[in-house]
Amino acid sequence: xxxxxxxxxxxxxxxxxxxxxxxxxxxxxxxxxxxxxxxxxxxxxxxxxxxxxxxxxxxx
Amino acid sequence: xxxxxxxxxxxxxxxxxxxxxxxxxxxxxxxxxxxxxxxxxxxxxxxxxxxxxxxxxxxxxxxxxxxxxxxxxxxxxxxxxxxxxxxx
Amino acid sequence: xxxxxxxxxxxxxxxxxxxxxxxxxxxxxxxxxxxxxxxxxxxxxxxxxxxxxxxxxxxxxxxxxxxxxxxxxxxxxxxxxxxxxxxxxxxxxxxxxxxxxxxxxxxxxxxxxxxxxxxxxxxxxxxxxxxxxxxxxxxxxxxxxxxxxx
Numbered sequence: 001x002x003x004x005x006x007x008x009x010x011x012x013x014x015x016x017x018x019x020x021x022x023x024x025x026x027x028x029x030x031x032x033x034x035x036x037x038x039x040x041x042x043x044x045x046x047x048x049x050x051x052x053x054x055x056x057x058x059x060x
Numbered sequence: 061x062x063x064x065x066x067x068x069x070x071x072x073x074x075x076x077x078x079x080x081x082x083x084x085x086x087x088x089x090x091x092x093x094x095x096x097x098x099x100x101x102x103x104x105x106x107x108x109x110x111x112x113x114x115x116x117x118x119x120x121x122x123x124x125x126x127x128x129x130x131x132x133x134x135x136x137x138x139x140x141x142x143x144x145x146x147x148x
Numbered sequence: 149x150x151x152x153x154x155x156x157x158x159x160x161x162x163x164x165x166x167x168x169x170x171x172x173x174x175x176x177x178x179x180x181x182x183x184x185x186x187x188x189x190x191x192x193x194x195x196x197x198x199x200x201x202x203x204x205x206x207x208x209x210x211x212x213x214x215x216x217x218x219x220x221x222x223x224x225x226x227x228x229x230x231x232x233x234x235x236x237x238x239x240x241x242x243x244x245x246x247x248x249x250x251x252x253x254x255x256x257x258x259x260x261x262x263x264x265x266x267x268x269x270x271x272x273x274x275x276x277x278x279x280x281x282x283x284x285x286x287x288x289x290x291x292x293x294x295x296x297x298x
Binding site: 064065068069072075076079082083085088090091092094095098099100101105106108112113114117118121122125126129130131133 | 153157160161165166167168171172174176180182183186189190193194197201203205206208209212213216217219220224227228231248284
Binding site: 023025026027029 | 204207208211265268269272
C-alpha cells in the first residue's frame with residue numbers, strides 16, 4: 001500500500017503549490033513571464049516547507 | 061495635511077520612547093518597545109521611506125521582543141537553580 | 149486625496165495614542181492587550197496612508213505588519229504564559245472594536261479600488277489583520293492548550 005500514500009503526498013504538495021502561486025500572483029504589482037518563473041519556483045519551495053510544517057504539527 | 065501626520069508620528073515616537081525609558085521592568089519595557097517599533101514604522105512611512113519602514117517592521121515587531129523575552133527568561137531562571145553556576 | 153491622509157492621521161493618532169497609554173501604565177494584562185491592539189489598529193492606518201499617497205506598493209507595509217504583528221503578540225503570550233495564567237486578560241469590546249475598524253477600512257478601500265488583483269490583495273490583508281488580531285487575543289486570554297506553562 002505504498003502507492004496511495006505517495007499519490008496523497010504529491011497531491012498535497014501540488015495543492016500547496018497552486019495556492020501559494022495564486023497568492024504570489026495576487027501580491028505582486030505587475031505580471032511578467034519572469035514573475036511567473038520566480039513565483040513558481042518560490043511556491044515549490046514553499047509547498048515543500050508547508051507540507052513539512054503541517055506534518056510536524058499534526059504528527060507529534 | 062502631510063505635515064500634520066508627520067508631526068503626529070513624531071509625537072507618538074517621542075512618547076513611546078519616553079515611556080520605554082521610564083518603565084523599569086524589562087518585560088514591560090519589551091512591550092513598550094514593540095509599540096515603539098510600530099510607531100517608528102509609521103514615521104518612516106509618512107516620511108516616504110517605506111523600505112526603511114519595512115525593515116523596521118520585520119525586526120521590531122517579532123524579533124526584538126523575542127530576543128528580549130528569551131534573555132529575561134534566561135536571567136530569571138538562573139537564581140532559581142542551585143547555587144553552582146552550571147550551564148544549562 | 150487629502151481626506152485619506154486625514155483619516156489615516158485620525159486612526160493612527162487615536163489608536164496608537166490609546167494603546168501607548170495602555171501599554172505604559174496599568175497591570176501587565178492590560179499592557180499585552182494594548183500591545184496586541186496597537187498592531188491591529190496601525191494596519192488600517194497604513195492602508196489609508198497608501199491610498200492617500202496614491203502608492204499601491206505601500207500596501208506591503210500593512211501586509212508585513214498584519215503578518216508579523218500577531219507573531220510578536222504570540223511571543224509575549226507564550227513567554228508570559230506563567231504570569232498571565234493567574235489573571236488572564238480579556239478585552240472583548242476593544243478587540244472587536246479594532247477588528248470592526250479594520251474591516252470597515254478594508255471594505256471602503258475595496259469599494260474605491262474596484263474589482264481586480266489590487267482588491268484581492270486588500271482582502272488578503274484585511275483577513276490577515278482581523279484573523280491575526282482575533283487569534284492573538286484568544287491566545288492571550290486562553291493560553292496554549294496542550295503546551296505546558298512556563
